[in-house]
Amino acid sequence: MSFEISTVNVNGLRAAARKGFVEWLGSTGADAVCLQEVRAEPGQLPAEAGAPAGWHVVLVPSAAKGRSGVAVYSRAEPDAVRTGFGVEEFAGSGRYVEVDLGAVSVGSLYLPSGEVGTERQEEKERFMAAFLPYLVRRRAEVEAAGRELVVCGDWNIAHREADLKNWRANRRSSGFLPEERAWLSRVFEEVGLVDVVRDLHPGVEGPYSWWSYRGRAFDNDAGWRIDYQVATPGLAARAVKARVERAASHDLRWSDHAPVSVVYGAS
Amino acid sequence: MSFEISTVNVNGLRAAARKGFVEWLGSTGADAVCLQEVRAEPGQLPAEAGAPAGWHVVLVPSAAKGRSGVAVYSRAEPDAVRTGFGVEEFAGSGRYVEVDLGAVSVGSLYLPSGEVGTERQEEKERFMAAFLPYLVRRRAEVEAAGRELVVCGDWNIAHREADLKNWRANRRSSGFLPEERAWLSRVFEEVGLVDVVRDLHPGVEGPYSWWSYRGRAFDNDAGWRIDYQVATPGLAARAVKARVERAASHDLRWSDHAPVSVVYGAS
DNA sequence: CTTATAAGG
DNA sequence: CCTTTTAAG
Numbered sequence: 001m002s003f004e005i006s007t008v009n010v011n012g013l014r015a016a017a018r019k020g021f022v023e024w025l026g027s028t029g030a031d032a033v034c035l036q037e038v039r040a041e042p043g044q045l046p047a048e049a050g051a052p053a054g055w056h057v058v059l060v061p062s063a064a065k066g067r068s069g070v071a072v073y074s075r076a077e078p079d080a081v082r083t084g085f086g087v088e089e090f091a092g093s094g095r096y097v098e099v100d101l102g103a104v105s106v107g108s109l110y111l112p113s114g115e116v117g118t119e120r121q122e123e124k125e126r127f128m129a130a131f132l133p134y135l136v137r138r139r140a141e142v143e144a145a146g147r148e149l150v151v152c153g154d155w156n157i158a159h160r161e162a163d164l165k166n167w168r169a170n171r172r173s174s175g176f177l178p179e180e181r182a183w184l185s186r187v188f189e190e191v192g193l194v195d196v197v198r199d200l201h202p203g204v205e206g207p208y209s210w211w212s213y214r215g216r217a218f219d220n221d222a223g224w225r226i227d228y229q230v231a232t233p234g235l236a237a238r239a240v241k242a243r244v245e246r247a248a249s250h251d252l253r254w255s256d257h258a259p260v261s262v263v264y265g266a267s
Numbered sequence: 268m269s270f271e272i273s274t275v276n277v278n279g280l281r282a283a284a285r286k287g288f289v290e291w292l293g294s295t296g297a298d299a300v301c302l303q304e305v306r307a308e309p310g311q312l313p314a315e316a317g318a319p320a321g322w323h324v325v326l327v328p329s330a331a332k333g334r335s336g337v338a339v340y341s342r343a344e345p346d347a348v349r350t351g352f353g354v355e356e357f358a359g360s361g362r363y364v365e366v367d368l369g370a371v372s373v374g375s376l377y378l379p380s381g382e383v384g385t386e387r388q389e390e391k392e393r394f395m396a397a398f399l400p401y402l403v404r405r406r407a408e409v410e411a412a413g414r415e416l417v418v419c420g421d422w423n424i425a426h427r428e429a430d431l432k433n434w435r436a437n438r439r440s441s442g443f444l445p446e447e448r449a450w451l452s453r454v455f456e457e458v459g460l461v462d463v464v465r466d467l468h469p470g471v472e473g474p475y476s477w478w479s480y481r482g483r484a485f486d487n488d489a490g491w492r493i494d495y496q497v498a499t500p501g502l503a504a505r506a507v508k509a510r511v512e513r514a515a516s517h518d519l520r521w522s523d524h525a526p527v528s529v530v531y532g533a534s
Numbered sequence: 535c536t537t538a539t540a541a542g543g
Numbered sequence: 544c545c546t547t548t549t550a551a552g
Contacts, residue, residue, distance in 0.1 A: 011543085012546045037543090039547060066547040067542075113543055120542085212543090213544040256543085256545075278552080279537045304552085306538060333538040334551075380552055387551085480535040480552090523536075523552085 002240070002265045005106060007034040007152035007227055009210070009257035013069075014040050017049035019254035024245075025052060030261060031075050032101060034108035034152040038069035038094075060084075062094030069094040070108040070153070074101055085134040090127060098138075103267070104235060105142055109153030114174035121174055124156070128183050135191045139232060148235035151193070154210075154257065155228050159184045159195065162205050163225040175226060187230065194236035196229040196262050197244075207244040210257045218250060227260045238264045269507070269532045272373060274301040274419035274494055276477070276524035280336075281307050284316035286521035291512075292319055297528060298342050299368060301375035301419040305336035305361075327351075329361030336361040337375040337420070341368055352401040357394060365405075370534070371502065372409055376420030381441035388441055391423070395450050402458045406499060415502035418460070421477075421524065422495050426451045426462065429472050430492040442493060454497065461503035463496040463529050464511075474511040477524045485517060494527045505531045 006028060010016040013035065025033065033055075041061045042050050051057060055073045060083050062068040072078070078099035085096050098107040111131070114124035135151070142149040157180045161167040170176045187193055197207070208223025217223065231239070241263040247253040273295060277283040280302065292300065308328045309317050318324060322340045327350050329335040339345070345366035352363050365374040378398070381391035402418070409416040424447045428434040437443045454460055464474070475490025484490065498506070508530040514520040 015546055037546090115543085213546095215544080217544095282537060304537085382552090480537090482535080484535095 002263055003031040004029055004261060004263045005032045005150060005152060006030040006259045006261040007229060008259040009036040009154040009227060009255060011037050011255045012039040013045060013049055016254045017046055021254050022048045032106050033073040035071040036108060036110035036154045038071050039066050058097060058099055060094050060097040063092035068110055070097050070110050072097060072099045072106055072108050076101055085131060087130040103147050105147060105149045107151040109151050111156045113156045116172060116174050132186060135187060139191060142232060148232045150229050150231040150235055152229050154226060156226055157184050158224045158226055165222045193230045194233055196231050196236050196239045197242045197260060199236055200239055200242045209244050209260050213256050227257055229262050235264060238267060240265045269530055270298040271296055271528060271530045272299045272417060272419060273297040273526045273528040274496060275526040276303040276421040276494060276522060278304050278522045279306040280312060280316055283521045284313055288521050289315045299373050300340040302338040303375060303377035303421045305338050306333050325364060325366055327361050327364040330359035335377055337364050337377050339364060339366045339373055339375050343368055352398060354397040370414050372414060372416045374418040376418050378421060378423045380423045383441050399453060402454060406458060409499060415499045417496050417498040417502055419496050421493060423493050424451050425491045425493055432489045460497045461500055463498050463503050463506045464509045464527060466503055467506055467509045476511050476527050480523050494524055496529050502531060505534060507532045
C-alpha cells in the first residue's frame with residue numbers, strides 16, 4: 001500500500017486555523033502531516049485544529065510560550081513517540097518529534113532560523129552540529145531494525161542555487177551561507193539521506209516552499225526551497241510523486257510556507 | 268453664532284481611522300473635536316486622520332509609545348495652546364491639552380483609568396488630587412478675563428447611579444467608587460463647573476458613552492457615562508442640544524466610546 | 535475583546 | 544509583513 005506524507009510550517013497554528021488550515025487538512029489525502037511553528041499548546045487550539053476527527057495528534061510545544069513547536073498528525077495511531085533528539089541545549093525547544101507509523105519513522109523538524117552576526121545564527125549552527133550525529137545514529141538504528149526514516153520539516157537552509165530565486169543577492173544571508181549549504185551536503189553525502197523532492201525533480205528551479213510576507217515576494221515567486229523530506233535511501237527509492245501546494249492567490253494563503261507532499265509507493 | 272463641540276475617546280486613532288473615524292470627522296458639524304487615547308504620534312497617522320483638510324490639529328502624545336495622547340481638532344486656528352496642567356508627575360503623560368478658540372478655552376482630558384488594589388488606582392487618585400486645584404485656578408483665570416472654559420474628555424468616572432447600567436454590580440469597581448464619585452461632586456459643587464449633558468437631560472438613564480468590548484456589553488447597552496463636557500456656568504447656560512452618537516450596529520463602531528456632542532448657542 | 539508594544543521570523 | 548507576547552484598557 002502507498003502512503004502520502006505532507007509537511008508544512010504553519011507559522012502559528014491559531015492564525016493558520018482561522019485562515020484555511022482546517023479546510024486544507026480536511027481535503028488532504030495525506031496519511032501523515034508534519035507541522036512546524038505551531039506556536040501554541042494543545043489547550044490554546046480550537047478542537048478542529050488541535051484535535052480534528054480522524055487524526056491522531058502528537059504536539060510538542062516549546063517551553064517558551066508562542067514560539068516554535070512541532071507536531072505530527074496521523075490517521076493511524078503512532079506505535080511510538082520520541083521527543084527531541086537527546087541534546088540538553090535543545091530539550092524543551094519544540095524543534096523535533098518523531099513518531100513510528102508501521103515500518104516508517106516520521107520526524108517533524110524545525111531547525112532554528114538565523115540572522116548573520118547574531119547570537120541566533122550561533123544557535124542555529126550549534127543545532128546543526130548537534131543534529132547531524134543524531135541523524136547518523138538514527139539512520140543506523142532504523143536500518144538495523146529493517147525500518148525506514150523520513151525527517152520532514154523546515155530545515156531553514158536552501159541547498160543549491162536552484163533552491164531559491166535570488167541566490168546571488170542571498171549569498172551572505174542566513175539560510176544560504178556556504179557553511180549551511182555544506183552542512184546540508186553532509187546530510188546527503190556523509191549521512192547518506194536523500195532529498196526526496198530534488199531526487200524526483202532534478203534540474204528544475206525550486207519548487208519553492210517559502211515566500212517572505214515582506215514586499216511582493218509571493219507575487220514575484222521570489223521563494224526559497226527550505227522545507228524538505230529527507231529520507232533513508234530505501235524509502236526515498238519508493239517516492240513516486242511530489243508536489244508543493246502553493247496557494248492560488250494571496251487571499252488563499254494561510255502560512256508563509258506551502259505544504260510539501262510526497263507519495264511513497266508500496267515496499 | 269452658535270458652535271458645536273464633540274468629544275470622543277478613539278481608543279487608538281490608527282485603528283479608529285481604519286474603521287470609520289475619518290468618515291465620521293468628514294460628516295460631523297462640530298467646530299471643535301476633542302480626542303483622547305490617540306495612542307500615536309503625528310508621524311504615525313495617515314494624513315486623512317492626522318492632518319485632515321479643513322482642520323487645525325493640536326496633538327499631544329504621551330512620552331510612552333502607544334499610550335494615552337490627547338488632541339483638539341478645530342476648524343479655526345487656535346489663538347493659544349497649553350499642554351498639560353503644570354504638575355510634574357503628569358508632564359509628558361499626554362492627558363491634557365487646552366486650546367483657546369475665540370472667547371472659549373477648550374480642554375481635552377484623558378483622566379487615568381484605574382483598577383482597584385493596584386498602583387494604577389493610586390495614580391488615578393493622585394491625578395484627581397492634582398487636577399482639581401488646576402480646575403479651580405483655571406475657572407478663576409478664565410472668568411476674570413471674561414472668557415469661558417469647557418473641559419471635554421474621558422473622565423473615567425460615572426457620577427451617579429443613572430450614569431451606568433449595572434451600578435449595583437460596580438459599587439466596588441474603579442470608575443464608580445464612592446471616593447471617585449465624591450471627587451466629581453466636588454468638581455461640580457465646589458469648583459462650580461457644570462456637567463452639561465446631565466444639565467440638559469436631568470432624570471434620564473445615561474446617555475452612556477462607553478461600552479466595554481468584552482462580553483455583550485454593547486448589544487445589551489450595558490454602558491457607562493464617563494465622557495463629559497464640563498463647563499463654566501456661563502457657557503453651560505448656552506448649551507441648547509446634546510447627543511451621544513452611539514453606533515447603529517457593532518459593525519459601525521470605530522471605538523469602544525461614542526462621541527458626545529453639544530451645541531452651544533450665541534452668547 | 536481590543537489596542538498598542540516587542541521580539542521573532 | 545505577519546504572529547506571537549505583554550501591558551493596558
